[in-house]
Amino acid sequence: MQNKNYEVLVVGAGHAGVEAALAAARLHKKTGLINLYTDKIALMPCNPSVGGPAKGIVVREIDALGGEMGKAADATALQTKLLNSSRGPGVWALRVQSDKEEYSKYMINKVQNQENLDLIVGAAIDLVVENNKIVGVQLQTGEIIYAKTVVLTTGTYLKSLILQGEEKTESGPNGEMTTKGISGSLKALGIDLFRFKTGTPARIYKDSVDLTNAAPEPGTDAKLAFSFSTKTFTPIEKQEMCYLIHTTKETKKIIEENLHRSPMYSGTVESIGPRYCPSFEDKVVRFGQKDTHQIFIEPESKNLDTWYIQGFSTSMPIDVQEKMLKSLPGFENMRVKHWSYAIEYDCIDPMQLKPSLELQKIQGLFTAGQINGTSGYEEAAGQGLIAGINAARQVDQKEPLILKRNEAYIGVMIDDLINKGVWEPYRLLTSRAEHRLLLRNDNAEQRLKEYGYKIGLIQEDEWKEYLNYLDENEKAVQELKEIRFTPKSELAEILLNKYQISLKQGYSGYELMKMPNIPVEEMIPFIPSMQNLRINQIQSITINARFEGYVKKELEQVERFNKLEKKQIPNDLNYDNVANLASEARQKLKKIRPLNIGQASRITGVNPADIQMLLFYLKSQYAND
Structure with a gap:
């Protein structure tokens, strides 16, 4: 590594980091990608799949903008499905069961062979900031890598703790390194942090379970793909099979008898987990009237001899996990390769971000993925792509790419994060989009391809x-x-x-x-x-x-909303001078500093009366602008 100065420097090579680094490099920026390992890139530490409701449309959007996730998912798919096909087109979504090992290998190859991109192996422990502007990142070795812009995509590795019952272990996913320094550096810069939690189920040896009585869950023979570029499709007879089983009353009884041993319910953990992907003990508590729950049995890779037990994540101690697993039908003689665990980690309050995903307080410092309080590979990749694009555009002193809520689920997600904040790991749902009839699986190209072409990512x-x-x-x-x-x-x-x-x-x-x-x-x-x-x-x-x-009606409504987006708010506006604002609205407007009236109207705690006062003030003070 001869050149220690970069135009864009990305920290972390998960799904967000890979998209950010590839985008910046493809936009002809000298790009560095810092990662703890050379052979652990774009890993799938949890569910070995890509897509699903809303998420699948995000992958199509990533592809339309010139990102890589869709191509990788198509190339390494074990099974393909179109979900919700019996319902309205606004909720149709593509999902593939991924070969997690081949997916990572695909992305490693892309990183290694991408022009303008260097992979830097090391642990980032500190941010180097001068006059509220990022200038570089310090590694554990003491070496400083200098950069004009930095994108943090640290996933679940910030001060991470593995939780299994009474045991707490300082570790990243799958026993990897955790990093503490970046959290301290962010706090020292005045960035607010909080703790979130997520989890992953056990992996079971395939030859130790009997799925004779399980319900097969085949894929589809339709020629479906995430990427516009994909031209070959795997016939259904060559796709891997998934299965559906149900937990038993015995499973529920084991949870109820051992609930006091779960970190979540024993009081030893105060961090918040994902509501839409809860641990199994959380399901039992929240849906106490149900005696059984669906569990999907999914392959992880053609190179692995394990099943992924979808819907059965837990932070119970190992002895309880063993009883839970053996209570499943066909699992009486199961053998475990990897036990389930929960992981707790630091993330930032995303209301401190600009719509470009740049931190308001630190020029040139962008964040993307789980560090912003989201969950899911697709949400991470979508943010990573936007952060990488905008970091590169900032180097060229160009306006950032900001997608509207009517243009992309990625736009909905980022708008939600910065205007509403998060109180649990954020997951994209079709219900979060008010214009979901416009944001469909079939029309991602029509919505976003021109952006990708004009930016320079579509050839x-x-x-x-x-x-x-x-x-x-x-x-x-x-x-x-x-x-x-x-x-x-x-x-x-x-x-x-x-x-x-x-x-x-x-x-x-x-x-x-x-x-x-x-x-x-x-x-x-x-x-x-x-x-x-x-x-x-x-x-x-x-x-x-x-x-x-x-x-047509949706588009008319969008046009009305777009008029509010055109009413700009000066960045230096003093909200203390705006009369009759509610105290909560004044506080939120000061913190988020919206770019326009449309964004201001979507901030939680800002009411229509506050918007009227703000419009009146802007008219009186900036009548000639």
């Missing part, structure tokens, strides 16, 4: 392919509007014979597309321009037709 050949993709969509829609099907047409006969659907009059193909009871697959043979389209294209055309009125 020219992919952009041309995308423009052709749009042209194909337009031609298909035009043909649908021009072609007509009479009651005596071949399609009408098929619909009557197979589905008892009678066409009483002539319809255009587009009019039929709008009817939810007309199977689209029956129409495609009669529409030449649709016959070679991707599944995402067909989904997009169908949804836009069937929900045309709703989408």
